[in-house]
Amino acid sequence: MTDLRRYAIIGTGAIGGYYGARLQQAGCEVHFLLRSDYAHVRRQGLVVESAAGDFTLTEVNAYADATQMPPVDVVILALKTTQNDLFPKLMPPLRAGGVVLTLQNGLGVDGRIAELLSGSVAPENILSGLCFICSNKVGPGHIRHLDYGKILLGAYSPDGGIRAATSVMKQIATDFQQAQVPIELTDDLLIARWRKLVWNIPYNGLSVVLNATTQEMMADEGVRSLIEDIMAEVVSTANAWGKKLTTDSEHRREIPTGFIEEMLSTTDQMRPYRTSMKIDWDEGRPLEIEAILGAPVRAAKEMGMAVPKMEMLYEQLCFLSRRR
C-alpha cells in the first residue's frame, strides 16, 4: 500500500461530495470547502446514500474559507464550470508536487483552469477526471449516488498532445481504487473529452429544450434520430480535430465508428435519467452551456465544419438561459 495523499475538495456537491467522502472513508485525509452547507456539515457531517453502500461521515474537515485550509497534495475541483472565475480565490495551498484535478465536463475547461492558475500552478500539474456517474445532492450535506461512478483520468496538455500517465496520476488512481471508485488512465485526454461530449451534447441540451428525461427522448423515433445526427456532428468534429493533432508516430486519435451505436444502446439500458443540465435548469442554476456546447461549436467553426444541429441546440439553450 502506498502512502495516501491529502485531498481538498472544492465544491462539496453531488460529485465532489461523493468522491471526497469515498476517499475519506478509505482513510485519506480530506478537506472539504463548502458554501451554503458549511454550518450543517460541520455540525452533522456528510451522509451518502449510495448504490455501492450507504455510509455517514460524522467528522468532516469542513471549511467556509479556502485560506484556512492546510496545504494538500491534490485539489479536486468540483465546481460547476460556470463558477470557474471564482476558483483562484477558492484555491487552497499545494504541497510540493501537488496537483489540481478538475472533474468538470466540457471542452477547454482544463485550459481555462491553467489560465486562471497561471503563475501559481504549472500546466503539467493540471489533471482532468471525467466522471461517469449519476449522483445528486438531495439536501444539505446529503448526497444520493444513484448509479455508475467510474473516473477516466488524464493529464492536461496545452497543445492537446498525448501525455502518458505520471506517477502522481498512478498514485491518485490507487487512492480512488481503494475508495471503491473504479478509475482508468488515459493518455489522450482530448479525445476522451470529446467522447464524453458525444453523450453530453445531445442529451444535456435536448433534455432542457424538450423538458424530457433520457427515456422519453429515446422512446421517440424522431428525437432518437435527432440525437444520432447530433452525435454524428460531434464525432466528425472530434475526429477532424484529432486528425489535425495526430503526429506520425502516434496511433490515430479518433472516435471509432461504432461509438454512436454504443452510446445509444447504453442509454437505452439506463434507467430514466434527468441529465445534469436538466437538474441545473430545474433548480434555477446557471447552465454549463459554454463548456458543453459553445466551445465544441466554436471548435467546429474554426475548422470550417458545419454543425447545424449542435449550433441550433446551442442557440436555443442560450435563449432559454438568457431569458431566465
Next chain:
Amino acid sequence: MTDLRRYAIIGTGAIGGYYGARLQQAGCEVHFLLRSDYAHVRRQGLVVESAAGDFTLTEVNAYADATQMPPVDVVILALKTTQNDLFPKLMPPLRAGGVVLTLQNGLGVDGRIAELLSGSVAPENILSGLCFICSNKVGPGHIRHLDYGKILLGAYSPDGGIRAATSVMKQIATDFQQAQVPIELTDDLLIARWRKLVWNIPYNGLSVVLNATTQEMMADEGVRSLIEDIMAEVVSTANAWGKKLTTDSEHRREIPTGFIEEMLSTTDQMRPYRTSMKIDWDEGRPLEIEAILGAPVRAAKEMGMAVPKMEMLYEQLCFLSRRR
C-alpha cells in the same frame, strides 16, 4: 358592380369568422358552419372587433350541419389543416361553376383538398387564399382582428404549374375588396406558398419550442441568426423546387435574395406577436406541424437537399406534440 356571390364559411373561427363577417357586412349572402359556437351565434350573432372598424352582425345564417346549407358559389375552408379529414362531411353543395377556396397555410394542403373532394369537385375549381392577418377568436362568436388582413389569391394546379387568374377569381377578389379586405391575385401559387413558409416555419416552430413571442425571439441575437438560417433553408428548397418546375417560356420561379432581410425587418416592425401555432399550443389544440414543417422537410429530402435546422425543428415539435 358585379353580382355578389353566395358564400359558405366552413370553420367560423379567427380567420373564417373575420372574412365571412366582412363579406356579409358588404352585402354578400354568407352561410356559416359552426360547431361549438353554433347556439351562441344563432342567438347572438357575430361580434367583430377590428383594427379596420368594429361591427356586429345580429342576424347570421348559422348551421351546425352542412347538409342543411344551401348551394353556394364559394366554399371558404377555414378549418385547421389538422381537421381536413373531416372536410368532405362538412362540404355544402356547390352551385354550377362553384369553387372551393382554402385559406390554409402550408405545403400541399390544396392537393390534399383536391384528393379529399375528388369525384365531386374538379381540381381546377380549387383555389387558395394565403392570409396575412393577425386575428384571434376571443370568445363564442367573438373575433378580434388585430392587424393586417391581406389575402393573396391563387389557383391550385395539380402539377404545380403557373395558372393565370380566372374570371371567378377576379369576381371573388371584387367581393373581398368591397368587403374592406385587400386582396391580390397570383399566377404562381406554389412560390407564394413557399414565400409564406419562409416566415411560418421559423416563427411558428420556434415560438412553440422556445415558448416565445416574435419580439422575444428577434431581440435575441442567437435566435435571430437561427431564424435567418432556417429561412435560408426554406428559400433554397423553394428555389430548387421552382427551378425544377420552370419551363423555358416562364419567368424564373424563385424567391429573390432580399426576401429574407425583408421578412426579418417586417417582423422587427410588428408588435409582439403570438404565432398561430403558439396559440394552438397554448389552447391545447393539435399543431399544424405536417402542413407547415413536415411537407417542406419531405420536399427537401425528395430533392436530396439537406435542411438540418428545419428537420430538427420538425422533430422537436413532433416530440412535444406527441408527448402531449
